[in-house]
Every structure is written in C-alpha cells, then in structure tokens.
Amino acid sequence: MSKKNIAILTVALAILIDQISKIYIKTHFMLGEEVVVFPNWFIIHFTENNGMAWGFEFGGRAGKLFLTFFRLVAVSGIVYWLWQTIKKATHNAVIVAISLILAGAVGNIIDSVFYGAIFDSSRGKVASLFSENPYGEFFHGKVVDMLYFPMWEGTLPNWLPFVGGNYFTFFNAIFNGADSWITIGVIILFFFHKQAFPKEEKA
Structure with a gap:
C-alpha cells in the first residue's frame, strides 16, 4: 500500500470511529449519565465541553469561535506537514x-462546527440527531467526551507537601476518541523522532 493510501485510510478510519462513538453517546445517554465498564478503572461517562482541555473555557461565544478557527488553521498546517512527510517517503510509522x-x-472540529446545529440538548434527556430545535448553531457546538479512567481514588498522605490530606483521583480527565488519536500519534512520534525529524547532514 502506498504511503498516501496509508495516510488516507488512517485518517478516514480514525475519524469514523471517533464520530460513531460520539453520535452513539449523544443519542443513547443523557448528559452526566454513565456506565461502569470495569469497576474502579473504566467508566463511560457522558460530558460535553467547549473544546479546551479539561473543560476550560475562555471568552464566551467569541472565545469559542476563535478556538474553532484556530483549530482550522492548525489542521491546515498538519495537512501540509503530512503531505511533505509523504513526499519525503518517511517511515510508515x-x-x-x-x-x-x-x-x-x-474529529473535535466536527463537534465544534456541526453538533450545535444538528443535535438538541442532552440535559435531562437523550438528544436527537438532526433536531428541529438544536441546542446551538454552526461553529458553536460542544465537544463530546465519554472515556473516563479513574484508576485510583483516595485521600493523599498528610506528609505530601501542598496536597497532603486532599482527596485525589488519578486519572480524572474525561476524553474522547479524537483526543486518544492525538495522544497516540504524539507517542509514536516520540519513538520515531529520528525518522520524523531527521538531522540534515553537514556538507
């Protein structure tokens, strides 16, 4: 398989898996609803955010719009990076x-751009796809998160500085398939950094 086809297949499958999982959660779960898959370490918990890590928000509607357009610009840069990497016949990894x-x-841009205009609210009920009463509008959708791995919960020992005695959860972030793809991609680049960022040989 050519490197171009590897890239196209990887992108298409990853986006498809991400969107199928998000649409399933939106159309089967109420906001805040959860299912324990494996006790004490894997939970499906439906939450939404404006697109920043750990649900941070800034600037209201204007900030949300800025974040979406920033991501579109970033995606253009990643597409260019991928195209140049393919042209250089870099390692498949x-x-x-x-x-x-x-x-x-x-995957997360799709949520931000479209979900506000095609889903109604998930608060207190299961959302409907292509609703006549959407919860928002184009470019103002919320990102769907559902993967939660609270591997350890408890009170930290008092002898720990600053945080001793506090209740702590590891790992407390709730994320989605798209976030996973980015993390996996970065990890692969770490292991193949010599192939990804080769040093130019001196003349």
Whole structure:
C-alpha cells in the first residue's frame, strides 16, 4: 500500500470511529449519565465541553469561535506537514502518527462546527440527531467526551507537601476518541523522532 493510501485510510478510519462513538453517546445517554465498564478503572461517562482541555473555557461565544478557527488553521498546517512527510517517503510509522494527529484534530472540529446545529440538548434527556430545535448553531457546538479512567481514588498522605490530606483521583480527565488519536500519534512520534525529524547532514 502506498504511503498516501496509508495516510488516507488512517485518517478516514480514525475519524469514523471517533464520530460513531460520539453520535452513539449523544443519542443513547443523557448528559452526566454513565456506565461502569470495569469497576474502579473504566467508566463511560457522558460530558460535553467547549473544546479546551479539561473543560476550560475562555471568552464566551467569541472565545469559542476563535478556538474553532484556530483549530482550522492548525489542521491546515498538519495537512501540509503530512503531505511533505509523504513526499519525503518517511517511515510508515511517522505517516500513521501524523495521520492520527490530523484525525484527532478534525474529529473535535466536527463537534465544534456541526453538533450545535444538528443535535438538541442532552440535559435531562437523550438528544436527537438532526433536531428541529438544536441546542446551538454552526461553529458553536460542544465537544463530546465519554472515556473516563479513574484508576485510583483516595485521600493523599498528610506528609505530601501542598496536597497532603486532599482527596485525589488519578486519572480524572474525561476524553474522547479524537483526543486518544492525538495522544497516540504524539507517542509514536516520540519513538520515531529520528525518522520524523531527521538531522540534515553537514556538507
């Protein structure tokens, strides 16, 4: 299989898996609803955010719009990076890594751009796809998160500085497939950094 086809297949499959999982959650779960898959370490918990890590928000509607357009610009840069990497016939692992990062960025952009205009609210009920009463509008959708891995919960020992005695959860972030693709892509690049960022030989 050519490197171009590897990239296209990776991006397409990753986006498809991400969007199928998000649409399923939106159309089967109420906001805040959860299902324990494996006790004490894997929970499906439906939440939404404006697109920043750990649900941070800034600037209201204007900030949301800025974040979406910033992501669109970033995706353009990743597409260019991927295309140049393919042209240089770089290692397939690097092609897959960049493709996963691209798919992850696109996956969350789809939520931000379209979900506000095609879904109604998930608060207190299960949302409907292509609703006549959407919860928002184009470019103002919320990103769907559902993967939660609270591997350890408890009170930290008092002898720990600053945080001793506090209740702590590891790992407390709730994320989605798109976030996973970006993380996996970065990890692959770390292991194949010599192929991804080769040093130019001195003349």
